[in-house]
Amino acid sequence: MIIPHPLLGPRDAQEFVYLGDACLIDRPDGMAEDSADAFHDYVYMRDNPAGEHRELWYHEQGDRSWLVVTRDTVTHRILRAELASDIARQRGRGR
Amino acid sequence: MRYSIFQVLKEGLTGHRGWRPVWREPTPQAEYDTIIIGGGGHGLATAYTLAKVYGGKRIAVLEKGWIGGGNVGRNTTIVRANYLLDGNQPFYELSLKLWEGLEQDLNYNTMVSQRGILNLYHSDAQRDAYRRRGNAMMLHGSGAELLDREQVREMLPFLNFDNARFPVRGGLLHRRGGTVRHDAVAWGYARAAAALGVDIIQNCAVTGMTIENGRIKGIETTRGPIRAAKVGCAVAGNSSRVMAMAGMRLPVESHVLQAFVTEGLKPVIPNVITFGAGHFYVSQSDKGGLVFGGDIDGYNSYAQRGNLPVIEDVVEGGMALMPMIGRTRLLRGWGGLVDMSMDGSPIIDRTPIKGLYFNGGWCYGGFKATPASGHVFAHLLATDTPHPTAEAYRFDRFRTGRLIDEKGVGAQPNLH
Numbered sequence: 151m152i153i154p155h156p157l158l159g160p161r162d163a164q165e166f167v168y169l170g171d172a173c174l175i176d177r178p179d180g181m182a183e184d185s186a187d188a189f190h191d192y193v194y195m196r197d198n199p200a201g202e203h204r205e206l207w208y209h210e211q212g213d214r215s216w217l218v219v220t221r222d223t224v225t226h227r228i229l230r231a232e233l234a235s236d237i238a239r240q241r242g243r244g245r
Numbered sequence: 246m247r248y249s250i251f252q253v254l255k256e257g258l259t260g261h262r263g264w265r266p267v268w269r270e271p272t273p274q275a276e277y278d279t280i281i282i283g284g285g286g287h288g289l290a291t292a293y294t295l296a297k298v299y300g301g302k303r304i305a306v307l308e309k310g311w312i313g314g315g316n317v318g319r320n321t322t323i324v325r326a327n328y329l330l331d332g333n334q335p336f337y338e339l340s341l342k343l344w345e346g347l348e349q350d351l352n353y354n355t356m357v358s359q360r361g362i363l364n365l366y367h368s369d370a371q372r373d374a375y376r377r378r379g380n381a382m383m384l385h386g387s388g389a390e391l392l393d394r395e396q397v398r399e400m401l402p403f404l405n406f407d408n409a410r411f412p413v414r415g416g417l418l419h420r421r422g423g424t425v426r427h428d429a430v431a432w433g434y435a436r437a438a439a440a441l442g443v444d445i446i447q448n449c450a451v452t453g454m455t456i457e458n459g460r461i462k463g464i465e466t467t468r469g470p471i472r473a474a475k476v477g478c479a480v481a482g483n484s485s486r487v488m489a490m491a492g493m494r495l496p497v498e499s500h501v502l503q504a505f506v507t508e509g510l511k512p513v514i515p516n517v518i519t520f521g522a523g524h525f526y527v528s529q530s531d532k533g534g535l536v537f538g539g540d541i542d543g544y545n546s547y548a549q550r551g552n553l554p555v556i557e558d559v560v561e562g563g564m565a566l567m568p569m570i571g572r573t574r575l576l577r578g579w580g581g582l583v584d585m586s587m588d589g590s591p592i593i594d595r596t597p598i599k600g601l602y603f604n605g606g607w608c609y610g611g612f613k614a615t616p617a618s619g620h621v622f623a624h625l626l627a628t629d630t631p632h633p634t635a636e637a638y639r640f641d642r643f644r645t646g647r648l649i650d651e652k653g654v655g656a657q658p659n660l661h
């Protein structure tokens with residue numbers, strides 16, 4: 151698989167380390183009333199869809215950026231790759 | 246028809262005209278007492294046990310493809326009980342005991358071969374870890390022997406003992422482990438279940454579930470709706486997709502695991518060997534092919550095929566351990582969808598929906614579990630209470646923190 155890195159262009163997926171569903175960007179508030187439930191879901195539960203999946207890949211053998219890659223889990227076709235820091239900022243996170 | 250040596254002789258003398266199809270091809274009925282979704286090893290073993298041990302009636306197994314087309318026919322056929330943790334080892338020991346009596350029980354030759362499994366170690370630290378594991382295995386009656394380098398050399402002289410980085414220092418031998426012909430397991434269970442009246446319905450995919458007031462009423466399929474008071478789901482890599490039909494999310498990711506077989510060779514590998522310093526394990530099939538595999542590809546996948554980097558990694562491991570296989574040609578490679586759970590251990594439990602039961606999260610190692618999985622899942626379906634041997638395999642362990650994490654790597658499926 152070739153991942154179209156937004157800064158470095160097409161890179162072999164072997165340069166990356168895979169973490170999982172990009173929902174991991176949205177870490178729940180540990181101080182909230184329902185934090186035990188929220189963390190159970192955050193740490194363990196996954197949609198695990200057949201089809202489009204947004205997922206975190208870390209460019210360990212490259213520029214060490216985290217990417218959000220949109221990939222079809224049925225065909226392995228990669229549709230999009232974005233910097234995870236951009237996405238986190240769009241969601242109102244500081245960094 | 247009961248299979249026996251006399252039957253084989255009789256058929257041999259009469260031109261093999263008497264053999265009959267081993268299960269019926271029924272059309273689905275409008276209603277069953279119990280439906281099992283998924284005609285893999287686990288689904289078929291469950292239906293068989295439910296009918297045989299618990300006297301279940303009106304049971305159907307619904308399979309979207311054909312019997313044996315899933316992981317039960319794609320795995321590398323290894324069965325073993327060499328786990329460390331209390332939640333796991335008694336369960337796999339039960340499974341090994343059931344394997345030991347399976348052929349007589351099913352009246353089917355599944356080619357159970359207890360040729361032994363040798364896990365090689367390459368460092369002092371790894372030897373200590375294996376000694377500890379071996380002690381756990383012995384405590385549960387599964388048997389284990391720690392071999393030193395010379396004992397391993399006697400058994401497997403062809404290994405690369407003096408690999409500069411990962412010399413072979415010894416191994417943990419599990420004599421009762423071995424291989425079982427995987428598709429014969431599917432066929433044997435299907436035949437035995439059908440003989441007890443179970444409807445095995447192929448080419449019938451479940452597409453939806455009918456749930457009223459928190460209770461399962463039936464399911465939708467590509468061959469029409471079917472009513473049932475109890476539904477058990479055993480669909481391996483498709484677990485999340487099927488349980489999503491009931492509105493459930495699971496602690497599971499689907500990944501692809503590849504396996505390979507070479508051209509047929511003369512007998513050379515007497516048992517199952519695992520490399521302790523890389524992802525490579527191997528056995529030799531009765532046809533002579535070397536059957537081997539390695540790690541999962543490592544990203545979510547429903548493709549049922551893998552990619553080249555893992556093939557390279559597995560083959561490198563093979564060459565590091567036994568350079569003699571370098572000239573062998575690979576005949577085939579394939580992939581299967583494995584349901585990787587968040588702690589690397591399975592789940593066999595009730596769900597919040599009454600009458601709906603789940604069996605999954607088998608990761609890359611559920612073949613060895615087939616008979617015990619059928620045993621305990623049938624118990625759960627029949628009695629609505631978990632079997633004592635599978636009490637640790639509950640959904641709530643992710644809430645209570647009682648995880649069964651053999652590798653100790655945490656909630657990251659591609660590291661298990």
Ligand SMILES: Cc1cc2nc3c(=O)[nH]c(=O)nc-3n(C[C@H](O)[C@H](O)[C@H](O)COP(=O)(O)OP(=O)(O)OC[C@H]3O[C@@H](n4cnc5c(N)ncnc54)[C@H](O)[C@@H]3O)c2cc1C
Pocket residue numbers: 282283284285286287288307308309310311313314315316317318319320321322323324449450451452479480481482483487502503504538579580581582583607608609610611612613614
């Ligand atoms: C390459 C590979 C090597 C492996 N090696 C080993 C090994 O050496 N030892 C070991 O112990 N384990 C091994 N495993 C794991 C083992 O094969 C699985 O854990 C086990 O087979 C899963 O249970 P099953 O047999 O019921 O699954 P399957 O045979 O996959 O059965 C599930 C069935 O459900 C059906 N299904 C899915 N969705 C639907 C639907 N909507 N409606 C109806 N039916 C549906 C599928 O078509 C499938 O037939 C390996 C797996 C792979 C892929």
